[in-house]
Amino acid sequence: MKCVHVYALFLVFVVHTSCRQKQTNVPQDNIRHHRTGLSESQLKEAATSKVPMSMVRNVRQAKNGDILVASYIGVYRYDGKSFTNITSTIQWPTFWDVLEDRNGNLWFASQDSGVYFYNARLNDKFAQGKSLPGAQAGFQHFTIKDGLAGNSALHIYEDRAGNIWFGASRYDGKSFRNFTTKDGFPSNSIRLLLEDKTGRLWFGAQGENMFVYDGKTFTVLKNKDGKAFKNVWSIIEDKKGCIWFGDNNGLWRYNGKTFTKVSQKGAYAIIEDKKGNIWTTGADEPPGAGQVWSVSRYDAKSLYSKKPTVTEIKSGPPAFLGLLEANDGSIWFGSLNGVYRYDGKTITDFKSAAGQK
Template identity: 70%
Template sequence: MKYVFIYTLFFMFVFCSSCGQSQTKVPQDNISKGLYSGSQLKEADTSKAPMSMVRNVKQDRNGNILIASYLGVFRYDGISFTNLTNKISPPRVSSFWDVLEDRKGNLWFASKDSGVYCYNGQTFKHFTTKDGLASNLALHIYEDRAGNIWFGASRYDGKSFRNFTTKDGFPSNSIRLLLEDKTGKLWFGAQGENMFVYDGKIFTVLKNKDGKTFKNVWSIIEDKKGNIWFGDVSGLWRYDGSTFTKVSQRGAYAIIEDKKGNIWTTGSNASLGQHLRDNSGRDAWALSRYDHQSLYNEKPAVTEIMSGQPGLLGLLEANDGSIWFGSFKGVYRYDGKTITDFKSKEAQH
């Protein structure tokens, strides 16, 4: 009966045509002092392109690129960048980790320390723990098929937040909804904790054939064939509904499937045992492409598109087929031949 009750809660939704709450005052205890220098903050205020860490890249219904940068959320229309958040949250206030356009056309911004913002094209609304959000640390946004917006352990139905914990049967209090698959199952991950799935009745902590759990899962996708792809601390995995297959030891912070069926990842190469380093001695990261024709081979063909720089992060295939990816140093675009570093382009103006 307990799980029936939880199942009912999952699917009792209230819909609303706007963001749904009044704007609240922005908290002042935000970016750690010293994270960015005064000159970097000034640069972020005046620059047109993202000049800081980019955790996630998305695309809106009009084809614009949405970029969640530590020092602002940007929109790129194919010609120029617009900072969408400089009027509501200057760089000293919020550090943004994710962005999403929901099915109603609202834009959502998740921050590391100031809760979440909703922009309906005209006005901004701000949500914090005072409004029912589980935490002002919001690192991930996901919209489920019923139109609910998830921020970690908080689900927003257009009117109010519902926060899920172990008291509701969840295996963890520190969760992120990462995927709702085609069958309706909900896949959750948590930083440093186990991945689990909810099928509408029970929660299952997932384990491979050796009985080991999958920990620190940041990204999950479902490919065109219905396979689930995800990366944990040991590398890249594929799940076909019955068997977990380790595809690669390469790290997989972010994963996408492109229109051709290739799988793209960003992640550290440290798990390869090579411990590649950049000039500062940090582990090197890579943007990798797994060829769709060999995905099911014992050793799929993989091409490193870019490597050496630490912290290659969020991934997007744009409508034109170009691959966008974030990094510790801004945002990049790969058109199949050339990698464009927009921070370097900005510096040239």
């Protein structure tokens, strides 16, 4: 099957795992406990651990090949031998995403504390003993006070012009521009997830429709029954130009004209590996007690058949979240309690004693 040449990549975050009510006079450690879902003893262990031990929403790769892991307790860098918590001096944010931009700078998005920026060039000079003023010697912190649309920044995206997007906020290196319905957008909760090769912008919104903007018009995509795809968590373009995405009802494929439901399995995250296989993480059943999540691989040779061959790599609980194929072909995936690596034969749980050696 030859798909039309459609370019897109789309990842929409899901509903927060905890619904927090406003509280007053609550000790800071109790707030932290509530955010992470960890017990007090688990929190202490995670805070001092040499590996990620809390929820990992996203896993990325740095330009030098290092693995970047965004966890609730901190953002870690794995150099092939050991982990380093590169945000150890920042206390209390629950991190959701991490990005190394084209200039080698690092961005960290949090659920509750805005965005942090680490200037690689300036901090390299600082590490060499050169004096740098104030924030330039460490992390810069952006919040609502600095023009960010909200302190909940769950996704980072860099567009072709070098702008950095945090949900509805676009940062051009000097200031933020926030987009709302006043700008003609269908929602005030939009998230830019992709600028495709034709210049179109792909957006999603929590619990709402996904849509694409061609520079003039916003178009909400709908299936053959006329129903819009809501709460889309992830979307990629495969090597043939087809679009794969997951919504509340399963995994879908779009060839530019027709939507095909591929599986009932949920797709919180989707990637295509170097061999053309499609990988997903997601729930196999509707929300509820005993819900089973899995890491699944759809075989490249059967992707366009009526029933693609699916191999379940790992199932749980816990829930499995962000996905990455590293340069060496290994598959990394986040979970509710840490990060895993699959080398094609063995799954390494870095929380275990064996995984920390």
